[in-house]
Amino acid sequence: MAELKYYIIRRILTFLPTLIGLTLITFVVSMLVPGNPARLWAGGIKASPEVIEAVKKRYHLDEPLYMQYYYYLRNLLRGDLGVSPLTHRPVITDIMSYFPATVELAIFAELLVILMGIPLGIISALKRDSVIDHAVRVFSLIGVSVPVFWLGLMLQWLFYYYLGWLPAGGRGPAPPRIYTKLYVLDSLLCGRWDLFWSNVAHIILPAFTLAYIGVGMVARVTRSSVLDVLSSDFVIFLNVKGLSRLSVLRHVIKNALVPIVTILGLEFGGLLGGAVITETIFFWPGIGRYAVQGINSLDFPAIMGVTVLIGLIYIIVNLAVDLLYAVIDPRVRL
Amino acid sequence: MRGGDEILRIEGLCVYFYTYAGVVRAVEDLNLTIYRGETFALVGETGCGKSVTMRAVLRLVPPPGRIVKGRIIFDGVDLLKLPEKEMRKIRGSKISMVFQDPNTALDPLYTAGYQTTETILAHRKVSKKSAWQRALELFKVVEIPEPKRRLRAYPHELSGGMKQRVVTSIALSLNPKLLIADEPTTALDVTIQAQILELLRDLQRKYGVTLVMITHNMGVVADMADRVAVMYAGSVVEVADVYELFGNPLHPYTKGLLRAIPSLTSRNERLQSIPGTVPNMIRPPPGCKFHPRCEYAMDVCKRERPRMIDMGKGHLVACHLYS
Structure with missing residues (x-):
């Protein structure tokens, strides 16, 4: 240790x-x-x-x-990023009011990436060359190749205009008391289930739009990583030891995790920085829209503030990924 | 001969690999009987199917390989008829295996102790604490220095010989009746090789486990084995007591193998090799598969597959010369 x-x-x-x-x-x-x-x-x-x-x-x-x-x-x-000549407010104040919405969206998207991408990849590898494997491959390829703006618009058309199941855009209603500035979580903390569901309904389309590329990538990386591990000698020995299928799978997944964690880390940084298009399509009041406004009106303090912030988060996420490596793989610690 | 008390009988085993290039007949109509408590050596060139045969006993033939035909009777039970769940109970606890390369046999992310105890816990309903206690005993048995510290070591912190000891302790953790050692020393330094062989011999004596050594090293065979089977191109060509085999080899292939051993006593002699190469296993030669390389080949060898003939004293040979 x-x-x-x-x-x-x-x-x-x-x-x-x-x-x-x-x-x-x-x-x-x-x-x-x-x-x-x-x-x-x-x-x-x-x-x-x-x-x-x-x-x-x-x-x-x-x-x-x-x-x-x-x-x-x-x-x-000191947290002083200058004053925006556009809003005449300190940039840090603006960022603090826009950023939580983006963080909430990115966390939701990252959850989707993890909960969909990894299981799809594992199933794909275990059922190699089966119908499921091919289906996942097609699903991932679509995710990686479809433009985000087109996907967002199509989802909006389908779920809002055609089916009428979900709102077209915007953030959900603010809960009566704010703890974390993440509305979904705060609604739960206030015990307001109605607000919770409304916020989930608002976030699900933009989150999926943002996540789809990542889901595809993570599914592909997971598949190849699991296949790689499955062909190694120690997996044979695990079977020779007479372990249950589940125990063997646990070893395999832990070994397959290193490249997956890398992708997840990069992905999360990308989710924060790349939310610009998604936020614009879904009228999501996040940092991406703030940045677009800033660029359109040459608000340099704002642009710099956003750049530094996203860069900082990228660095922190990378640090977290490196630390995770060490937790997973003892050989990294040397 | 120990006679009668057999632990493993393989009958008419066929293992085929379904590749894009065609069906590779890695093991074809293989028959073998192994007796309780003996050390049995399975020898042959690389690719002759000796590893695949023993993998088939554990029903762990790697894809695209498949066991096509045959019976594998272990302790009175046909393993090929067991459901997978029952087979898992046998693996590791009744039949175990040690591999060629200890460097890749262990999961790099878990400690040596964890990988030993998880085997025990998979088969026995014991507490974690007593499983670790047992692991510590095992590490002492396989003579790992500072066993307590080594339990908490990761594979990359151990040397090759040490890893092979860990693998051996895992393989022995549930007192298996049959231990298969697949070239257990090939990947190790020469000095370490001797230590590991010594260890296996000791354990075999102490616990009376039946040991099957897969090897292409005739020195190891002479050193360790009670009985030997020689494999060529997916079939057994000769089986005999180790003294009988070295003293009176019958099959031309066995003779060739023995001539290819360097010896210290005969100095100015060139090492002899067997002419030709191992046959194409997708379209093996008809009749006796060895006939294209055999100096005694007759017409019948090209047409008919030789049957196994008992030459007395348990010496079996599959060759037309003796029919």
Whole structure:
């Protein structure tokens, strides 16, 4: 177990340089943006030179680049991502109000990916070349190849317009008391089943739209990974030992898990960052829509804030994946 | 001869592999009897079907292989007629197996102790604690140094010889009546090989387990076996007591095999090899499968499959020379 502890410490130490790299790149990109931010933030062409000077001083725009980077880092650590010239509110406030909706959507989508992708992949591998295997293959291929916007629109047409079973879009009703900002969970915590079902009904279509690519990928990776393990010698020995089918399967799945966890981690990052299209189709008030608004109106603090946030989450998820590897596979801990 | 008290009898076993290239007749009409308590060696070249035969005994022939015909009577029961669930009860507890490469035989994600106890727990209704106790005893029996610490070790933390000891302890954990060792030393260093063979011999004596060694190493055969069966291209061609076989080999293939052993006493002699190669198992030669390589081949060898002939003292040979 000591090995595991050292591994975790080592891995967390490498986390820091990655973080610095992320902020550095975001900072440099923001510097490359054409235009005069001081003038823009002071009110545009009509701004008087005095005001522009004042803005420059206030935001340290007159100091050398490395000092600006220092201030940027310092503000970042304080959670200060600047003020959006569009909404005139701190970017962090905006993000905090949009982000939970995206997190909720991504968690739901990730659950779908795990609960559908892995079992489909396992069944596919165990029933290799059967009708089920071929069906899963086709289902996965469709998932990987269908454009998200088309899938979203079709699902909307089918379940809202044609069948009338589910709402067309938007987030569900807010529960009376907010604990986690995740409405589905909060409805449960308030004991309001009506709100819970309504929120599930709202989230299920966008979550599936977002998840389908991942379901297909995870099913394919799981299938090949399980097949790979099934052909290894130790599986024969497990059978020689006279273990039950279920016990053998447990060994096989644990061994097949490493590549699956990799995909799941990347997928979750992608779900957060890639929610833009889905959120737009389903009027989901999440960070993706905020980013689109920001891009359309050249709201640089907002764009940078979202970039840093998603980058940060990517890094954290990768860290979590690496730690999971070590928990699964003792050889990684060395 | 121990006579009469047989533990395993294989009758007319056929195992075919259904590949894209055609049906590979890996084992064809194989007959074999193994007696209780003996050490029996199954020898032959790579690909002659010796491993597949013993895998068939456990009913673990890898796909696309299938047991097509035959009877495998173990302790009075035809294993090929048992439902899969009953077969699982026999595997590991009554018949067990040790593999060629200990480096790949263990699950890398679980400790040596876990993999031993899970075998015990799969077959016996005992507490986890007593299963671990038993695992510790087993590790002592197979002479693993620092057994307590080794129980908690992962396979990658153990050497090859140590892993083979762990595999052996797992195979022995439920006192099986029959232990199959499939080239148990091939993947190990020479010094470790001797240790593992020594260990198997000790365990065989101590527990009276019937040991079937699959090997292509005649030195191992001479060292370990009571009786020997020589396989060629999916069938047994000769069975005899080990002294009888080395002293009076009858089948031309056996003679060839023995001539191919390097010896320390005859110095300036070139090693002899058997001319030709192992036949195509999809379309094996008609008659005796060895006839294209046999220096004594006659006309009848090309037409008829030789039957097993008893030459006395339990010496069986399948060759037209003796009919």
